[in-house]
Amino acid sequence: MLLTAEKAGLAVKAKLFRGLGDPSRLSILDALRGGPLTVSAIIETTGLSQSNVSNHLGCLRDCGLVVAEQEGRFVTYHLSDDRVGDLIATAESLLADVARGVYECTRYNIPRTESRRKGYEVRST
Amino acid sequence: MLLTAEKAGLAVKAKLFRGLGDPSRLSILDALRGGPLTVSAIIETTGLSQSNVSNHLGCLRDCGLVVAEQEGRFVTYHLSDDRVGDLIATAESLLADVARGVYECTRYNIPRTESRRKGYEVRST
């Protein structure tokens, strides 16, 4: 059985990973791995809608994964810590070996009528 | 704009992080960081229900994060790769510095009536 302190730690860790666990947010973070960008630049790079980007940036900001800096009427964002990039890099290297399992995961992308045949598929594309 | 190949890579990465982005799954992985465990042992360690654990293990297995080995009528699980543990460790170290932001994140745990004042809060405790 877990102690409550451990549970709290888990919840926070889970939040962190979940912050990383969305293609839109990940594409934003990926873009920022190259260096600071304005919101407009992020919109252009990712191809996401403006309000969508803003929402995700708000989430990432509140999670402490990115930092915002106002410059005139522009806002520039950058990763808050090198380890954010490290996490993504580690994930990439891990995926290079395990990708087949994730790509071909039969738990994903199952047509709706059968989709609940197996529980707990992670959100798909 | 993102190329489709990049998008696919992002989706897979996001899946990986999302696999890590649930307290239940994280507690299972955390337990397995100490070494291989049977399903029963995982149930006991985590305090989760049997079907819940089984479902999450199925997800983790399909994602390639854990590996199962049948031994008689027991099934033993272990982490598929050291980097799975590395990811969690990096997250812990990152959280040690950024935790305040995640803990006090005003986007989380806002009472229902106000909860949608800000979008995209990550699932809370």
Place this chain on the structure above:
DNA sequence: GTATCATCTCATTGAATGCTGATACGATGA
């Protein structure tokens, strides 16, 4: 002061998620 640009916030909505209880399956030993 008004128009405009960059960004943020809000409410809604369809879809995905996680949990539970019941049930099915496969292996073992009586």
Place this chain on the structure above:
DNA sequence: TCATCGTATCAGCATTCAATGAGATGATAC
């Protein structure tokens, strides 16, 4: 063969999420 143990699957439900469109805010230029 039958009962039992360990594990996996299924169906249903309540909750949560991500995307959108419209509107609000704040800064700058005219």
